[in-house]
Amino acid sequence: MQRFSDAYPVWFCDIWGVVHNGVAPFPITVEALKRHRAKGGTVILVTNSPRSNLGVEKQLLEIGVDPASHDRIVTSGDVTQVLMKLHGGRGVHHVGAARDLSIYEGTGVSRVGLDAAEAVLCTGLVDDLNDRLEDYEPLLDDMKRRGLAMICANPDKIVKKGDRILYCAGKLAEMYAARGGEVLMAGKPFAPIYDLALAEARRITGRDIDRPDILAIGDGPETDIRGAADYGLDALLVAEGVTDASEGLHVAEAEVLRAVPNARIVATVHDLSWM
Known part of the structure; x- marks a missing residue:
């Protein structure tokens, strides 16, 4: 080097x-x-x-x-906060692990249920060790029916943790885009x-x-x-x-x-x- x-x-x-x-x-x-x-x-x-x-x-x-x-x-996440402020309006629904909730801090954007959301923030799977991608298909279909944009906080589709391959937010964003949903990407x-x-x-x-x-x-x-x-x-x-x-x-x-x-x-x- x-x-x-x-x-x-x-x-x-x-x-x-x-x-x-x-x-x-x-x-x-x-x-x-x-x-x-x-x-x-x-x-x-x-x-x-x-x-x-x-x-x-x-x-x-x-x-x-x-x-x-x-x-x-x-x-x-730094870039995501800017997108949340621009598109969040009255509130943003969160899809992902509880450990990622700190991303709301300092934004002035409220975390709300899907019914009240103006956009959806996806930081990943709720439980990336055990969840299956098919578990998220009903949610993605519901988001599409509501016409909600997905703010994808992590464009990575997979990551290697030790010897395991885990799915990331980018994979859910790919699935949502395939349904015709609007995806706003923050990272690389x-x-x-x-x-x-x-x-x-x-x-x-x-x-x-x-x-x-x-x-x-x-x-x-x-x-x-x-x-x-x-x-x-x-x-x-x-x-x-x-x-x-x-x-x-x-x-x-x-x-x-x-x-x-x-x-x-x-x-x-x-x-x-x-x-």
């Missing part, structure tokens, strides 16, 4: 699948992020978590991620979260940081890599999260490039080893 530290002063780094696996941190990655900062680099963690940046910071501390690994966290691969991360990088450094100064690091083809490509950023693909590297790094990279032909992948790695 040393050569990338020299070439890109600012790193936009994904969290889940890169910094940790939902259970424990990846020490090699955390150390590389710390070394980049020690050389004068800036690390913005950019995540599709539906929580606020403060909520994610707390989660990282609980998992054991060293706070010296990053300068700032920018979350899909969409531009608003990158705009916020870029603004933070400029604020932290006090310099006019631009796209050639930034390396996007992530494991998700449809979120991290597509988002970087659409925003005009070079990307480092970490093929250990949702990207399958069982047949080798070159095969994994080729598969991602087939899915995202405009991707600017500068390297594909197992981890962020400093070399």
